[in-house]
Amino acid sequence: MRSCEKPQGTADGGARRAAPPGRRRLVLVAGVAALLLGGCTGNVTTPGETLRILGTSLPAAYVAEPYDQAIQAVGGLRPYDFKLAEGALPPGLDLQGGAIRGTPSKTGSYGFTLQVSDANLSTTVQKYTLTVSQVPPPTLDFNAPSTQVDRPVTLRVQLNDARKLEGLRTQVRWDPASFELVPDSVKASRQGLAVFQKASQGELQVAVAPLGTRIDGKADLFEFQLRPVAGAAYLSVNAQTEYMSAGGHAFNRLGGSAGKGGTSSVPAPPSTQEGGTGSAPGQTGGTP
Numbered sequence: 609m610r611s612c613e614k615p616q617g618t619a620d621g622g623a624r625r626a627a628p629p630g631r632r633r634l635v636l637v638a639g640v641a642a643l644l645l646g647g648c649t650g651n652v653t654t655p656g657e658t659l660r661i662l663g664t665s666l667p668a669a670y671v672a673e674p675y676d677q678a679i680q681a682v683g684g685l686r687p688y689d690f691k692l693a694e695g696a697l698p699p700g701l702d703l704q705g706g707a708i709r710g711t712p713s714k715t716g717s718y719g720f721t722l723q724v725s726d727a728n729l730s731t732t733v734q735k736y737t738l739t740v741s742q743v744p745p746p747t748l749d750f751n752a753p754s755t756q757v758d759r760p761v762t763l764r765v766q767l768n769d770a771r772k773l774e775g776l777r778t779q780v781r782w783d784p785a786s787f788e789l790v791p792d793s794v795k796a797s798r799q800g801l802a803v804f805q806k807a808s809q810g811e812l813q814v815a816v817a818p819l820g821t822r823i824d825g826k827a828d829l830f831e832f833q834l835r836p837v838a839g840a841a842y843l844s845v846n847a848q849t850e851y852m853s854a855g856g857h858a859f860n861r862l863g864g865s866a867g868k869g870g871t872s873s874v875p876a877p878p879s880t881q882e883g884g885t886g887s888a889p890g891q892t893g894g895t896p
Contacts, residue, residue: 657682657683658683658684658732659681659683659724659725659728659730660682660732661679661681661724661732661733661734662680662681662682664734664735664736665736666736666737666738668740669698669701669712669738669739669740670712670740670742671712671713671715671743672712672713672743673743675701675710676707676708676709677707677709678706679708679724679734680706681724683726684727684728684730685726685730687726687727688725689725689726690705690706690723691703691722692722692723693721694720695721696718696720697718697738698712698713698740699713700713701738703722708738712740715740715741715742717738717740718738719735721733721734721735721736722734722736743771744769745769745851746767746768746770746773746776747768748767748778748829748849749765750763750845750847751765751766752843752844753843756840757787757834757841757842757843758839759835760834761833761835762793762831762833763831763832763833763834763845764828764831765814765829765831765832767826767828768826769826770824770826770851772822772824772853773822773823773851773852773853773854774817774822774852774854775818776815776829776851776852777814777850778813778814778848779811779847779848780811780845780846780847781810781811781812781847782810782811782843782844782845783810784809785837786838786842787834787835787841788809788834789807789812789833790834790835793831793832794812794814794830794832796816797831798828800820800821801816801819801829802816802817802818803816803829803830812832814830816829816830822854
């Protein structure tokens with residue numbers, strides 16, 4: 609008995625040895641598997657993992673501030689299709705694919721329902737409420753001591769919750785019978801800030817402008833020193849501040865921190881003053 613077949617002729621006149629039966633079966637199985645998998649898209653669903661939307665709430669939005677929030681779906685079979693099933697998004701916002709994007713133009717509380725479908729034609733929905741508010745104003749913290757002061761004290765002014773801030777001006781007041789400003793003590797807390805100031809008895813006006821970049825979040829701005837004039841006393845600092853941002857927002861807000869006495873209302877800083885000059889970062893200057 610012969611152990612192999614005769615070589616078969618090829619188109620180019622050569623000869624080749626036939627594959628053993630076991631190898632032919634392996635090639636056949638591989639070919640069938642390739643044929644079956646050829647129509648797949650690469651998306652594999654886990655048995656029992658149903659389509660669902662993660663999260664039941666959305667972060668708040670603010671008027672005139674860009675908003676971009678992704679809606680996350682899991683389970684089912686990709687790709688997903690998102691659509692607005694009920695209600696309406698806030699004016700200025702749209703559902704783009706799997707994200708809510710845009711710039712809100714009107715305050716309010718908006719309820720709506722989002723629907724997600726998958727490649728298996730499964731569908732799920734989720735109700736949301738999105739609140740649109742006016743941009744909250746920044747605040748200033750003067751870090752005044754809460755105990756009696758019997759020697760010069762440095763007040764380091766810190767800005768909080770800023771949004772693309774381009775400048776501010778603040779009018780600070782204290783009891784002139786108890787404290788006085790230490791001469792030449794007003795200065796920027798860091799590089800990259802221009803500080804302008806004008807002082808009088810019991811009052812300090814300061815304007816701050818960032819050089820080059822706007823301010824976001826928290827930042828140290830300027831510092832100044834007050835000293836007691838008639839022995840130990842509690843220091844109470846009151847301030848009113850106007851903030852100017854790139855979005856066109858301007859806020860008049862009482863700010864400041866104090867020891868005993870807290871804060872109180874004071875007149876807004878005048879819009880213009882005569883005299884005074886600007887200052888380089890870290891130096892005292894003229895009128896805000």
